[in-house]
Amino acid sequence: MNEKKIPFLDTIYHLRSIEHAIIYDKKLDISKEEEKEVIELLKDEYEKEKLNYPFQAPVFDEVAALWGSKIVYFATQLVLNREDTASKISTLFPDFGQPIIPSAMLSADLCLRFLPQLLLQLQLMDADDMILPVLEQKLKQFPYSGIGYEMNLENIDLSVALSDACLTQLFLDRVVEKKDKNRGNLEVIKPLLLANFGDYKTIFWNEL
Amino acid sequence: MFYVELHKSHLDYLAPIRHWNNLKLAFEGEAIFIKDFSMEQINDVVLLQIPHIIVYELKEQLLFRKDKLVPTKKIPSALLWMPILNALPIDLPNYNMNYFGIPDKIDIQIVKSEVEQKPYGLITKLENVKEYIETLPQVRLQNLKWIIIEDSVLFLGTPLLPIKGQTYWLKDNCLFPTGYALEFDILFPIIKKQLDPNNDSMLLFQNNNSFLSIPLSECKPLTLSSFRLTVNE
Numbered sequence: 001m002n003e004k005k006i007p008f009l010d011t012i013y014h015l016r017s018i019e020h021a022i023i024y025d026k027k028l029d030i031s032k033e034e035e036k037e038v039i040e041l042l043k044d045e046y047e048k049e050k051l052n053y054p055f056q057a058p059v060f061d062e063v064a065a066l067w068g069s070k071i072v073y074f075a076t077q078l079v080l081n082r083e084d085t086a087s088k089i090s091t092l093f094p095d096f097g098q099p100i101i102p103s104a105m106l107s108a109d110l111c112l113r114f115l116p117q118l119l120l121q122l123q124l125m126d127a128d129d130m131i132l133p134v135l136e137q138k139l140k141q142f143p144y145s146g147i148g149y150e151m152n153l154e155n156i157d158l159s160v161a162l163s164d165a166c167l168t169q170l171f172l173d174r175v176v177e178k179k180d181k182n183r184g185n186l187e188v189i190k191p192l193l194l195a196n197f198g199d200y201k202t203i204f205w206n207e208l
Numbered sequence: 209m210f211y212v213e214l215h216k217s218h219l220d221y222l223a224p225i226r227h228w229n230n231l232k233l234a235f236e237g238e239a240i241f242i243k244d245f246s247m248e249q250i251n252d253v254v255l256l257q258i259p260h261i262i263v264y265e266l267k268e269q270l271l272f273r274k275d276k277l278v279p280t281k282k283i284p285s286a287l288l289w290m291p292i293l294n295a296l297p298i299d300l301p302n303y304n305m306n307y308f309g310i311p312d313k314i315d316i317q318i319v320k321s322e323v324e325q326k327p328y329g330l331i332t333k334l335e336n337v338k339e340y341i342e343t344l345p346q347v348r349l350q351n352l353k354w355i356i357i358e359d360s361v362l363f364l365g366t367p368l369l370p371i372k373g374q375t376y377w378l379k380d381n382c383l384f385p386t387g388y389a390l391e392f393d394i395l396f397p398i399i400k401k402q403l404d405p406n407n408d409s410m411l412l413f414q415n416n417n418s419f420l421s422i423p424l425s426e427c428k429p430l431t432l433s434s435f436r437l438t439v440n441e
Contacts (some may be wrong), residue, residue: 011220051432051433051436051437052345052431052432052433052434053432054342055342055343084275143323165343169343169345169346171344173345173346174347176346176347177346188257196345196347196348197347199367200367203367204347205347
């Protein structure tokens, strides 16, 4: 076992490799070295995933990947560890301070894709939890990660997700994979999905 | 409702349609009546080739010659219908104790076939798909397997990708070019057993009567990463 305490890196590593999240006791600070290592790890993962992306995949965005992993890490810790969270919410879950471009959306998704599951867990425990709307807001800003999560889709802005050929196709693929009818029936999405299916809608997704 | 009439002495002419087992047949004096034809069967060349048949259409108990406006006669009452199989029994020839043809051989051939089959395999040149495949949605790829054969790619599965190339249909792990089939289909289980005794290969038959044996385990699920890593090596 590694002697050094590296809860953040461990959590993200577990999340990415076996899709488990680890909950630690009162570990809400992250060292700079750990951040660097997490970025390295996520970069490797992104390069691997990129091979399976259609068209030309956007480049890796370190800031977005790190931001996404932190959101998920803190959300994980807050599943159990709830000491005066109200005051911490804005520091733990800051907005992504930069313009959201396709490469940021894909890089952040490396970890953010697990957020919907975490949200379900949090909802089960306390449906009125104050961090729920905060996290849902993130999924609204990063719609690619939110696919499959049931939430209010009014005024959801998909212009970024649909601005890049690679991301658009990934978005559609995930909607099909999760059989997300709410998003699949959106006015901007449905014609694209039907174009994907061509003659074989009945085979691929008859219920849409 | 279509009826076919034929003279009793020509009963043997019906042999080519004996296997249409939906047909019913009845004897009436010197005539034979056959009924229960489907729309396809009544226009089938196999039926129309039979000499001396008269095709009727039945309307209000009157028999009209096909496409004629005046009825020819009434349908006889109290006909005793039976399946066509029963009306045309098969006589097996006597066993020939002195048959010397046993060492004779036949050639296995792929011949043109009228039977329509769904394509399951597709072979195309690598350069035809190289760039196209990266633009495809996940759903079009996930049901397919693929393998590289020299400078060509073989895709397996349905629905296939809309690319030009030679398509093949599947029968028990054997691929035949679409529009073609084995000349003697009855020999298929024997041929299959001879060529692929362990049942672990895909046999790809070609129009030139050659075949290619592809190990099933070498056919991999089609993903963009597997394609990119293999092709751009």
